Amino acid sequence: MKILHIIPSVASVRGGPSQAVVETVKALRNLGIDTEIVTTNDNGNDLFDVPLGKPIDYKQVPVRFFSRFSPKVNFIREFAFSSQLTTWLWQNAARYDLLHIHAIFSYASTVAMAIARIQGIPYIVRPLGQLCEWSLQQSACKKQIYLNLIERANINHSQALHLTSEQEQQEVSRLALRSPSFVLPHGLSIPSTISNARSLFREHLKVPADEPIILFLSRLHPKKGLDYLIPALGKLTNYRFTFVIAGNGSKEYEAEIESLLISNRISDRTCLTGFVTGETKNLFMQGSDLFALTSYSENFGVAVLEALAMGIPVIVTPGVALATVVQQNKLGYVPELDVQAIAKAIEQYLTHTPEAKDMGDRARKIISENYTWDQVAVKMEQIYESIIQFFPINS
Template sequence: MKILHVIPSVSPVRGGPSQAVLEMVWALRQQGVDAAIATTNDDGDQLLSVPLNQWVDYPVDPNEPTKTVPVRFFARCELPVTAVREFALSFSFTMWLWKNLANYDVMHAHAIFSYVPTAAMAIARTVGVPYIVRPLGQLCHWSLQQGAKKKQNYLRLIERTNLQQAAAIHFTALQERQEAAALELGTDSFILPHGLNLPEAMPNASAQLKQWLNLPEDVPVILFLSRIHPKKGLEVLIEALSKLRSQPFRLVIAGSGTAVYEQQIQHCVSQANLDDRTHFVGFVKGEAKQMLLQGADLFALPSHSENFGIAVLEAMAAGLPTLITPAVGLSPIVQQQNLGWVVPQTQAAVEGALQAFLQEPQAARSMGERAVSIVQQQFTWTQVAQQLAQHYHAMAQLSVPATATA
C-alpha cells in the first residue's frame, strides 16, 4: 500500500506539525506502510538547502542521521511578496503530482489554505485517488477569525469542495472536531492524536539547566517552548508573572518568531520589570531542547488556540506539569488526569495557577510523573501508526470516480 503525504513545508521553523509528519511517516514505514512525503523547500524567509525534484533520504531527527524517510522537495515560487512565499506556490510540485499521484493508493494532505494541499486535493479528486486531510487547527474558530474575509472567500470558492469530497478529515482532538462542526461540511472524520517517541532520560537535567542559566538550585524554572506568535498567549503569561515578583522563579522563552513580534515580547518583558527573571534562548532542538524540557519545573502555554498541542505532549513526556488554557486540544486529558492546570486565558487565572505551582512544588512533580505514564499508555508513535494504517486500508478500498476537472 502506497501512501503519499503532502505538506507545504517540513522546516523546523514551521513548528510542530511539520516535524510530526516526518515522525508519522517514519512510524508508518516501521509498520510496513510504503509512505513518503512531497513538499517544498520552504524554510520561512529562507529556503532549505536540499536537492530538488528527486527522492531524498531526509533525516527525521538531526541527531539520528540514519533515521530517515523518503521526501521529494520542489521549488517554492520565489516572488518578492511575503504572502506568495507563505502560500508556498510550486509549479514543479503541481506538474509532478499530475503525472504521479495515480500511482498511490491514498493521499494524506496536511494543512489547508495553502497551495500544496489545496492543489493536491483538487488533483486527487480529478484522478480518482481517495484522500485524507489533516487541517492543523485551521478550521477552529480562532484561526478562522484571523484574516477572516480572505479565509471565508477561500473556503467558499475552493477549500469547502476539497474538504467535503475528502474520504475523511483527520482531527487530532475532540475539541478540534467540535469547532469544525460549525461549518457543516458533512464529511466523515476520525480523531487520532499526534504520537511521540519517548525521549531518552537525561541525567541531572535540572542541574545542567541551572548551570547553563547560572541559577541557584532552588529557583524554579517556568518554560515557554513554542513558536513566538500572538496566538500563544505569552503576553498573558508575562503579565501574570509580573504580579509574583516577590517569589523566586525564572522564565525561559524558547522559540522564534518574526523579528517584529519578538521585539514586542522583549518590550513586554521590560515593561513588566522581568528582564532579570527572563531568559530568551531562541529556537532549540536536540539535546538543548531536552535539557530544557527535562530540567524545567513547569511548562506554560496559555494559548488562544491549539488544535492539539505537540509542545504540551513533549512536556508531558519529559515529566513536566503543564499550565494551559481550555483552547489547547490536550486540555481535557490534562484536566481529567490532573496533569497540570487548565485555566482561562486571563491574567488573574494564569496568576492563580502559577501561585499554586510555586506554593506546592511536590504536587507539581507528582503531576509530571503521572503525565509520563499517560504518554506511554496513549501517545506513542507506534500506537498511532497502527491505527492510521487501519484507516488507510479502509480508504484504499474506496471507489473514487475521477472527475473531468479539478
C-alpha cells in the first residue's frame, strides 16, 4: 500500500494541522506503510530553506517540498500556488494507491483533488475545520464562490471526508455534500515528564514559586476568542495569577491583543512569549496550572489534547470540538463564549485547586488510552485498505 499525503504547508507556525500530518505519516510508516508528504516550502511569511523537488528527511518522515509563489500581497501568498507542485503531481500521483489531501480553499489541495479526479485516483480529504460554520462565515462571499465553483465538486468526488470530531461531522452534514465521512481524531506523542517543571517555569517567568499560571498556547488569530478571555481575566482583580500568551500572529492582531491587555488592566500580569516549540513548549505546558482556549470554533484543538496529556485542567468553550470530552469526563470547565461565564469558570478553578488535581489525573489516563498516534495509525490503515479495496468497483 502506497499513500501520498498532500498539504499546503508543514510549517510549525501553521499550527496543529500541519504538525498532525507529520505525526500521522510517522506513525503509519512505523506500521510498515509506504507513505510520504508533498507540500510547498511555505513557512508563514517566510520560506523553508530546503532542497526542492526531492524527498528529504523532515522530522523523521520523507517530505518533498516545492516552491511556493511568494508575492507581497498576503492573500495571494497564503493561497500557496506552486507550478512545480502541479507538474510533479500530474506526473507522479498515479504511482500511489490513494491520496490523503489535507485542507481546502488552498491551491495545493485543490489541484491535488482535481488531478486525482482527472486521473481516476482515489482520494480522501481532511478539511481542517474549513467546512465548519464559523470558518465559512469568514470571507464568506469568496468562500461560497470558491466552494460552489470548484471545491464542492472536488469534495463530492472524494471517497471520504476525514473529520476529526463528531462536532465537525455535524456541521459538515448541513452542507449536503455527497461524499461520506468518517471521524478519526488527532493523536498525540506524549513527551517525557519534566520533574521540576513548575519551579523551572516560574523561574523562567520570574514569578513567585506559588504563583498560579494560566496558559494560552496557540496561534494568535481572532477565532481563538482572546477578545473574551482577556476581559474575563480582567474581572478577577481579587485573585493572584500570571497569564501567559504563547503564540504569534499578524503584527496588526498582536498590537490589538496588547491594547486589549492594557484596556483590561492585566498587561502587568501577562507574559507575551511569542511562538514556542520543543522543550520550551513542553515546559510551558507542564509548568502551567490551567490551559485556556476560548475559541469561537475549533474542529479539534490539538493544544487542548496536549495540555490534558500533561494532566493540566482546561477551560474551553463549546466551539472547541474537544469540549464534549472535557465536559463528559470532568477534565476542566466548559463555559459559554461569554465574558462573565468564562470569568466565573476561572474563578471556580482558582478557588478549588484540589478538584483540579483529580481532573488532571483523569485527563492523563483518558488521553493515554485513547489518543496516541499509534492507535490513530492502526485505524487509519484499516480505512485506507477499505477504500482501496472497493475503489475499482465504485469508480
